Amino acid sequence: MLRKAGGIEAMKLLPQFFHSSLGKKYIMAITGLGMLAFVAVHLTGNLQIFLGPEVLDAYAHGLHRAEELLWVIRVCLLVFIGLHISMAVVLTLGNRAARPIPYERSRLPGASHAARTMIWSGSMVAVFVAYHLLHHSAKAQVSLTGHDFATFQTTLADGTTCHDVFRMVVAGFSQPVVSVFYIVGVGLLCHHLSHGIEAAFQSLGLRNRVWDAAVRKLASGAAWLLFVGYASIPVAVACGYGREALN
Amino acid sequence: MHLSLRVWRQKSASAFGRFETYEARNVSADMSLLEMLDEVNEDLIASGGEPIAFDSDCREGICGACSVVIDGVPHGSRHGTTACQLHLRHFKDGDTITLEPWRARPFPVIKDLVVDRHAFDRIIQAGGYVSVKTGGAPDGNAIPIPKTDVDRAMDAAVCIGCGACVAACKNASAMLFVASKVSHLSLLPQGRVERERRVLAMVRAMDDAGFGACTVTGSCEAVCPKNIRIDVIARMNREYGRALLKAGFVE
Numbered sequence: 001m002l003r004k005a006g007g008i009e010a011m012k013l014l015p016q017f018f019h020s021s022l023g024k025k026y027i028m029a030i031t032g033l034g035m036l037a038f039v040a041v042h043l044t045g046n047l048q049i050f051l052g053p054e055v056l057d058a059y060a061h062g063l064h065r066a067e068e069l070l071w072v073i074r075v076c077l078l079v080f081i082g083l084h085i086s087m088a089v090v091l092t093l094g095n096r097a098a099r100p101i102p103y104e105r106s107r108l109p110g111a112s113h114a115a116r117t118m119i120w121s122g123s124m125v126a127v128f129v130a131y132h133l134l135h136h137s138a139k140a141q142v143s144l145t146g147h148d149f150a151t152f153q154t155t156l157a158d159g160t161t162c163h164d165v166f167r168m169v170v171a172g173f174s175q176p177v178v179s180v181f182y183i184v185g186v187g188l189l190c191h192h193l194s195h196g197i198e199a200a201f202q203s204l205g206l207r208n209r210v211w212d213a214a215v216r217k218l219a220s221g222a223a224w225l226l227f228v229g230y231a232s233i234p235v236a237v238a239c240g241y242g243r244e245a246l247n
Numbered sequence: 248m249h250l251s252l253r254v255w256r257q258k259s260a261s262a263f264g265r266f267e268t269y270e271a272r273n274v275s276a277d278m279s280l281l282e283m284l285d286e287v288n289e290d291l292i293a294s295g296g297e298p299i300a301f302d303s304d305c306r307e308g309i310c311g312a313c314s315v316v317i318d319g320v321p322h323g324s325r326h327g328t329t330a331c332q333l334h335l336r337h338f339k340d341g342d343t344i345t346l347e348p349w350r351a352r353p354f355p356v357i358k359d360l361v362v363d364r365h366a367f368d369r370i371i372q373a374g375g376y377v378s379v380k381t382g383g384a385p386d387g388n389a390i391p392i393p394k395t396d397v398d399r400a401m402d403a404a405v406c407i408g409c410g411a412c413v414a415a416c417k418n419a420s421a422m423l424f425v426a427s428k429v430s431h432l433s434l435l436p437q438g439r440v441e442r443e444r445r446v447l448a449m450v451r452a453m454d455d456a457g458f459g460a461c462t463v464t465g466s467c468e469a470v471c472p473k474n475i476r477i478d479v480i481a482r483m484n485r486e487y488g489r490a491l492l493k494a495g496f497v498e
């Protein structure tokens with residue numbers, strides 16, 4: 001019976017998995033949670049800005065010395081993003097096709113704003129991530145700030161010279177436009193996650209009536225925590241934190 | 248009381264449809280919405296018009312035949328109530344009520360407010376049953392079942408297959424329906440024997456029918472006339488993952 005479970009042979013299970021709506025949701029949930037893990041770890045790195053330039057620059061430099069590890073993470077993230085977006089697009093198109101004639105009055109009872117707009121919040125997050133990578137990782141000069149980030153250098157306690165991440169962040173966020181854009185970007189991400197985390201638990205079947213309330217609180221709590229954490233950096237710079245690094 | 252109705256009229260599956268306006272005058276607040284439609288139809292027939300086609304059978308909220316979207320909400324916005332059990336006292340005198348059929352590609356409109364729900368039958372045929380060898384009927388109490396399992400199974404078994412979950416979902420997803428059947432049968436020992444085959448086959452039939460996927464908006468549970476909760480969908484997702492793993496690695 002099992003060999004022909006549901007009329008499919010064991011060999012055809014993987015295609016069946018990718019083909020089915022539930023399988024696609026599993027992939028969305030796993031890749032989404034994978035990206036969430038990255039976003040959380042990335043925040044713990046970023047928050048080191050509050051420990052001062054030396055700590056942050058040493059941390060950034062340390063990361064770049066572990067180049068192999070970085071590449072593993074980059075490749076994983078790229079695969080996650082690719083799978084997440086392609087599944088999102090395929091599922092969304094299928095979902096739209098499932099209702100070719102809309103209601104004249106459509107109320108979508110019970111559906112939160114975040115839940116209704118996942119594809120839009122997700123797409124805007126994708127645009128934000130692309131900008132963010134250009135801005136920081138690729139160190140592209142953004143004419144707005146009038147600084148060439150690539151030229152920012154600093155000397156660490158052990159004498160090595162490396163990229164001055166602290167100064168780059170402060171210079172970037174000294175521009176209100178950049179800060180506002182950043183806060184809106186992380187806001188959208190957290191809006192996406194406020195529904196996404198809960199949905200991921202549901203898609204993976206990790207939810208029941210006992211844990212339901214806890215899962216909901218965890219999802220919105222984590223989303224808010226991430227938002228406050230990420231937004232605190234531009235807000236601190238706006239309040240004058242680290243300005244002396246620019247002189 | 249007096250109500251104005253905007254009703255979707257469509258002659259046949261292939262015809263174009265549009266909204267028509269009707270007046271329901273002197274209807275009693277104690278009538279159900281369907282009884283009001285009966286009255287409107289009497290008037291229509293008397294004046295030589297074509298009565299409004301709509302589905303109904305038991306009229307007591309247990310068969311799942313009635314299927315009307317009332318002001319944008321399947322079965323109307325009263326919790327845990329089918330359209331046949333929705334009484335006019337929940338509307339205000341002079342209200343305009345918009346009535347539309349279920350809208351989903353797998354549920355094509357046959358006429359006016361009547362849709363073809365065979366897609367649900369095909370999902371049930373794929374696995375929504377328990378195979379029993381014929382023979383002497385077993386003693387009903389021979390298999391002990393824990394009370395909590397019975398309760399959870401019954402919470403799902405109350406599904407009347409009306410399709411309001413599909414109608415309410417922004418993705419026209421049939422997950423709540425399929426998950427109710429999968430949960431109900433897999434929780435009970437008689438159904439557990441076929442649980443892997445069942446969930447894989449039913450999910451495949453659901454996808455083949457063209458229903459959308461779940462995005463966990465919760466609209467289905469908000470409109471379910473039997474108050475089935477979306478934790479059954481989590482259970483189905485778990486069953487599905489378990490079935491795939493078992494089919495892939497056991498044997």
Ligand code: HEM
Pocket residue numbers: 025026028029030031032033035036039084085088089092115118119121122123125126189192193195196197199200201202203204461462463
């Ligand atoms: C850092 C980036 C992102 C993270 C951390 C993230 C996270 C998540 C998580 C955890 C889920 C829940 C999975 C599930 O429903 O089972 C999800 C769902 C989803 N994501 Fe993302 N996502 C990100 C980017 C994107 C992007 C770029 C898009 C769009 C192109 C997108 C579109 C969607 C859609 C459509 C859903 C399904 C909505 C639903 O289930 O209600 N996401 N995301």
Ligand code: FES
Pocket residue numbers: 302303304305306307308309310311312313329330331332
């Ligand atoms: S007619 Fe049977 S449930 Fe409404």
